[in-house]
Amino acid sequence: MGNLGIWEILLILLILLLLFGAKRLPDLAKGLGKSLREFKKATKDIQNEIEDTIDTDKQIESTKSRLHEEKKKYADKEKPKVDKTKK
Structure with missing residues (x-):
């Protein structure tokens, strides 16, 4: 995962937990996943258009x-x- 080690990831997750609470984290993760999928799809569509x-x-x-x-x-x-x- 790039240059992030396990401790950096755990620290980020702890900060997110403190900021948003345990109840909102699954919704945030779901929204982030959906956004990443849409971004990858748009990127692939643009790449295909350029190749065409x-x-x-x-x-x-x-x-x-x-x-x-x-x-x-x-x-x-x-x-x-x-x-x-x-x-």
């Missing part, structure tokens, strides 16, 4: 590259041939 955006950007770049190659091929085929003997 990155994938979309990669697909766009790939499509641009293919279109540029096709345009170049088409332009090369359509270039008029210059007759160098007519001068």
Whole structure:
């Protein structure tokens, strides 16, 4: 649990017990757990959204590259041939 030792955790729990009382601690723990779950879910949703955006950007770049190659091929085929003997 990070850098917290057993004594630090016990001290924190004792302070919480003194501040809120034994009756409110379960409700506080339940609320904290629910908040952490929602935070983790929101974090995961944001991460998935970012990954989807990155994938979309990669697909766009790939499509641009293919279109540029096709345009170049088409332009090369359509270039008029210059007759160098007519001068």
